[in-house]
Amino acid sequence: MQNRLNQLDALKGLGMILVIIGHMDLSLVGSSIGTFIYTFHMPLFFLVSGYLSIKIYPNFWGLIKKKSKSLLLPYTVLFLISLFFGYILVPFVVVRSNIIPDVEMIQIIKSYLFSGGELEKLAIYNFPLWFLPCMFVTELCFHFLKRIKNDLVLAGVLIVIAALTFPFQTIVEGRPPFHINVLPAALVCMGIGYLFRKYESHIKSNNFINGILALVIIVLAYKNPGNISYIMNPLFFFVSASLITYLFYSMFINVTSKNLLVYIGGNSLIIFGIHSLVILWYTFLPISSYFANYNGVALFSINVFFIILICLLIVWLYSFVKVYFRNIKKAV
Secondary structure (H helix, E strand, O other), X not given: OHHHHHHHHHHHHHHHHHHHHHOOOHHHOOOHHHHHHHOOHHHHHHHHHHHHOOOOOOOHHHHHHHHHHHHHHHHHHHHHHHHHHHHHHHHHHHOOOXXXXXXXXXHHHHHHHHOHHHHHHOOXXXXXXXXXXXXXXXXXXXXXXXXXXXXXXXXXHHHHHHHHHHHHHHHOOOOOHHHHHHHHHHHHHXXXXXXXXXXXXXXXXXXXXXXXXXXXXXXXXXXXXXXOOEOOOHHHHHHHHHHHHHHHHHHOOOOOOOOHHHHHHHOHXXXXXXXXXXXXXXXXXXXXXXXXXXXXXXXXXXXXXXXXXXHHHHHHHHHHHHHHHHHHHHHO
């Protein structure tokens, strides 16, 4: 079981690195890499969540309490940190303009409650936080899908939802409250992960098959681009996202807890919540000036390395402080 958890953490770790890359300035490497990443980097997290949601809660209120603690509480903390970052640290420390941007309390409340596009109406520089309320809503909705006892019926329902994804996203465009236009696609991805967990033992994999999958994936991703909030071709999107995730999942079968990707994946919630802030802060640091002779992929790789390094340092600091106060509490 521990090896499987390491495998999933490594998968989340890779997904987290791709999320960071996808939110950086891709002009140094070209937009095509972003097209490929957006094909599966967010579906990956919903697929993993579905894989882990094998437990069926008899009490819906118990599920709400658990997911509120694991998703809404971190969302609240990260939202407040982002407010402090955007309205105190950026003007007074980063930019040093000493001018606090205008903001109305009603907008802060709306942004917090509805997330989605409302987050962009605040100078918090952390739009990716939309994912946490969206995941919360998806988890609650998926609770009812899991009550379908017949897996064939469940698969049929998921196919219907997948087919409705494009027309739904055509009607509900942009970045609505809770990014609700992602919900159908998120449910399908969770369902695929859930069913894969149940029938995983029946799937045989080898290097030849994985090589074929890699070629198919590349063709699907580049010929049928899309992201989870605007899926132009549901069939190709869900197939390519699932195949890419499975390919990396099978690659990490023997990964150990000492692997860096496992560590990143185990701390993916923290890194996810701060990476946008780190990316913005990094642009004001003089690090890039030390590598002025580099450009293109080389410079981009250096930037990715330092941004991930800063994120990991923050994770280490958080862990250190957490352990420190825990020890004080035990001593008292």
